[in-house]
Amino acid sequence: MRRRVRRQNISNAERIKDYSELEKGDFVVHNVHGIGQYLGLETLEISGIHRDYLTVQYQNSDRISIPVEQIQLLSKYVASDGKIPKINKLNDGRFQKTKQKVVKQVEDIADDLLKLYAERSLLKGFAFSPDDQNQEDFDNAFMYVETEDQLRSIEEIKKDMEKETPMDRLLVGDVGFGKTEVAMRAAFKAVNDHKQVAILVPTTVLAQQHFVNFKERFSDFAVNIDILSRFRTKVEQVETIKQVKKGQVDIIIGTHRLLSKDVEFADLGLIVIDEEQRFGVRHKEKLKELKTKVDVLTLTATPIPRTLHMSMLGIRDLSVIETPPTNRYPVQTYVLEKNAAVIRDAILREIDRNGQIYYLYNKVDTIESKVSELQDLVPEANIGFVHGQMTEVRLENTLLDFINGVYDVLVTTTIIETGVDIPNANTLFIENADHMGLSTLYQLRGRVGRSSRIAYAYLMYRPDKSLNEISEKRLDAIKGFTELGSGFKIAMRDLSIRGAGNILGSSQSGFIDSVGFEMYSQLLEETIARKQGKNTIRTQSNTELNLQIDAYLPSEYINDERQKIEIYKRIRELDNRDSYTELQDELVDRFGEYPDVVAYLLEIGLAKAFLNKIFVSRVEKKNEWMSVRFEKIAQQFFLTQDYFEGLSKTSLQARISENKGLMEIIFTTKNKKDFEILEALVQFGEQMLEIKIRKNKDAS
Numbered sequence: 001m002r003r004r005v006r007r008q009n010i011s012n013a014e015r016i017k018d019y020s021e022l023e024k025g026d027f028v029v030h031n032v033h034g035i036g037q038y039l040g041l042e043t044l045e046i047s048g049i050h051r052d053y054l055t056v057q058y059q060n061s062d063r064i065s066i067p068v069e070q071i072q073l074l075s076k077y078v079a080s081d082g083k084i085p086k087i088n089k090l091n092d093g094r095f096q097k098t099k100q101k102v103v104k105q106v107e108d109i110a111d112d113l114l115k116l117y118a119e120r121s122l123l124k125g126f127a128f129s130p131d132d133q134n135q136e137d138f139d140n141a142f143m144y145v146e147t148e149d150q151l152r153s154i155e156e157i158k159k160d161m162e163k164e165t166p167m168d169r170l171l172v173g174d175v176g177f178g179k180t181e182v183a184m185r186a187a188f189k190a191v192n193d194h195k196q197v198a199i200l201v202p203t204t205v206l207a208q209q210h211f212v213n214f215k216e217r218f219s220d221f222a223v224n225i226d227i228l229s230r231f232r233t234k235v236e237q238v239e240t241i242k243q244v245k246k247g248q249v250d251i252i253i254g255t256h257r258l259l260s261k262d263v264e265f266a267d268l269g270l271i272v273i274d275e276e277q278r279f280g281v282r283h284k285e286k287l288k289e290l291k292t293k294v295d296v297l298t299l300t301a302t303p304i305p306r307t308l309h310m311s312m313l314g315i316r317d318l319s320v321i322e323t324p325p326t327n328r329y330p331v332q333t334y335v336l337e338k339n340a341a342v343i344r345d346a347i348l349r350e351i352d353r354n355g356q357i358y359y360l361y362n363k364v365d366t367i368e369s370k371v372s373e374l375q376d377l378v379p380e381a382n383i384g385f386v387h388g389q390m391t392e393v394r395l396e397n398t399l400l401d402f403i404n405g406v407y408d409v410l411v412t413t414t415i416i417e418t419g420v421d422i423p424n425a426n427t428l429f430i431e432n433a434d435h436m437g438l439s440t441l442y443q444l445r446g447r448v449g450r451s452s453r454i455a456y457a458y459l460m461y462r463p464d465k466s467l468n469e470i471s472e473k474r475l476d477a478i479k480g481f482t483e484l485g486s487g488f489k490i491a492m493r494d495l496s497i498r499g500a501g502n503i504l505g506s507s508q509s510g511f512i513d514s515v516g517f518e519m520y521s522q523l524l525e526e527t528i529a530r531k532q533g534k535n536t537i538r539t540q541s542n543t544e545l546n547l548q549i550d551a552y553l554p555s556e557y558i559n560d561e562r563q564k565i566e567i568y569k570r571i572r573e574l575d576n577r578d579s580y581t582e583l584q585d586e587l588v589d590r591f592g593e594y595p596d597v598v599a600y601l602l603e604i605g606l607a608k609a610f611l612n613k614i615f616v617s618r619v620e621k622k623n624e625w626m627s628v629r630f631e632k633i634a635q636q637f638f639l640t641q642d643y644f645e646g647l648s649k650t651s652l653q654a655r656i657s658e659n660k661g662l663m664e665i666i667f668t669t670k671n672k673k674d675f676e677i678l679e680a681l682v683q684f685g686e687q688m689l690e691i692k693i694r695k696n697k698d699a700s
Contacts, residue, residue, distance in 0.1 A: 014569065021360060022074070022076060023562070024038060025037065025038070025074055026560070027084075027516075028074045028075065028076060029076075029515060030073055032096075033056075033064060033091075034058075035087055036088065037057045038054065038055075039056065039057055039058065040054075041054055050566070050597065051068070051551075052067075052553060054074060056072065058088055059087050059089040062090045071565065071569065071572070072468060072572070075516060076106070077516040085622060087233070090523060098515060098615045099523075102515050102520065106527050114528065120168070123165055123166055123293075125163075125165060125166035125167075125293065126195065126269055127162055128158075128269070129162070130194055131189070135192055138188045138192075140600055142181060146181070147177075149320065149323045150177075153321055156319045157186050158186070158189060161190070161308070166293065167295035167297065168317065170300065170318050170322075173320070174301055174322070176446065179299045180319060184649070188221070188223070191223050191296070195250070195267055196265050197251045197270045197272065198265070198269060198271045199251065199271075199274070200256070200272065200274065201255060202274065202275050204230050204395075204396075205399055207231075207255055209421055213648075216218030223250045223251060225249075225250065226240050226243065227252070227253045228253070229255055231392060231396055241629060243265060245264045245265070256283045270296075270297065272296075272299065273297070274299050282348075329452075329454045330449070331428075331449040332456045334456070334457070334458050335476070336458065336461075338460040341378055343429060344377050347409060347427070353453070356405070356424050356426075357429070358416065358448065359374060360412060360413070360431060361412070361431050364413060366387070367385055368634070371385050374411065382406065383407060385410065385411040388415045393618065398410075402422065403422055405424070407411070414444065422447075425448055426454070427448065428448045429458045430444060430457070432462065433460055434465070434471035434475060435471075443636070445457045451659070510511060525529070533651065540695065541631050543611040543612050543617065543619060545604060545608060545611075545618075545619045546621065547678075549600050549621075550596075550600065550674075551598075554598075557592075558591055565600070571583070574605045576609065578607070580602060580606045580642075583602065587602075606679060606682055607682045609685075610688070613689050614637070615630055616685075621669060624629065626669050626681075627664055627665070627666050629663075629664045630663040632662060637695065638663070638692070642691050645687070645691060646684055646687045649683045650687075652665070652676070667680060
């Protein structure tokens, strides 16, 4: 619970970047030295002081050790199509030259992107009215408690809709995390202003389900909802199209049939697209055309890397739902060789608790013999099957029979990947799971675990088959990402396995490969920010601290390397006393009472948070004194008397000296304990920050 509060103040794009975790053996890119291989975290003792270092190996087995507090200098190497990079040689200057080339190329792309921004901001759409009583009544009619993420996403979307510029927002959230409710509120907002809404979905079955759900949710409100799909007769379709054109339909739900030439709207105000990546190129072109005129909300559980990247760069706005609804459990996931005994036991266990089972078998031509094989294995079960080559009527009837409990087991192709919501189905088997992409596996697993029951997923591969490296990585990744809300962790891992590919055009892949996707993105972001004039005012420094104090995370306290790195990152993110106390509580909660070396580490983290904000360049402790040096920019904020005021709250004796406009405070540390020195440093930093904030307020 505590961590959720912490996350509210980081941007949605930042959340996504947090997910590319480092593992031993990964290729990494160092800001200065270039591409190397990460060998892990090690604790080194130098002159009696312990520190944790990240070790990176370069050509000729040369290694560098980077203090863990400088972790921001490293990024994970990801390239197009999982390419293995050429490792750099230390100190030969080649990487810097490569970086310069990329920077030049990035300049051109930044110009194109800014042009795209500018064009978008000039587009005039419809500014929806602020919420009124009708909207409040609709919102309050929701029968569940919204999660914080849902509420924040709803607010972001409504704000966008109230602007004149057409909305283009991506809503990322796990299967069953409440994206539909968010879309329903946006749809109501549009209808409330007498505009029409089109809900575009990839499959007919999903269109049918959305239709039922929307009808139910809007039942107490005077909203006319209709559906356009293959399940409707020609006569019904013609009638619906006529009504849409006359403005007699408020919300129309359908597949890409909605994009046909014969569908005309009286006054379209909002398009909601479910899983955009499942539509073809032609449909996307039509959507691009519509996007310039009306508000667009796109829903996805596993964004494709390109969409994700566009959102990270701010070309598309992004909302994230990463908190599960209450009473939801992660799906228990097993990766195993196909085994008849396991299949039989799991099916019978699910039937015993009155549940149902999906059996995913992706070969249409032999699906019926698969049904017979399963029927022989589990004669007690009623088994049905569906695939995409059935007639629409038969497909729909079988699914409806399954929903109504006629069948215990449904043998199916990936046709169920998006959509079908059957809370009673909570066991899933996937045959030949090693043949499937990561996001497909993730989507399929999302078909179970949609109720308050624990669900099971069995990812099976042929017993006689040895898995290739990519398949193994995929299956390991899906098994690792069992916790709820892993949707975009999956997208990031998919990016690592398949590569960044073409983000804005294939011509870039060579440049991406030469420095890695993350550094490329970073250079692009910096260039865009500079061209927009965002980088002109510095708000803080990056204080270097050399205190000769033992401060690190010993392995006896936290053994797992990934958890250690996560905690070091959290210490770097400390911002104030509240986040410091929160992290202290969390450490005790997760790992038990911590030793002094960890207490000192946290205290140094808090001191650094304050010192960064008051423009301290370096703190160094030697023998019996400690110097605190300020950057030149500090003169714009502080007068000499401010430094005296800052020192008034500290317990250590100190003097102030000035050299060429640079202020330096020298503390006497003779006979002082480490904790007293750190306390004085924190008190001084905090007091100076209060002075800076006060002066800013007075000035404004």
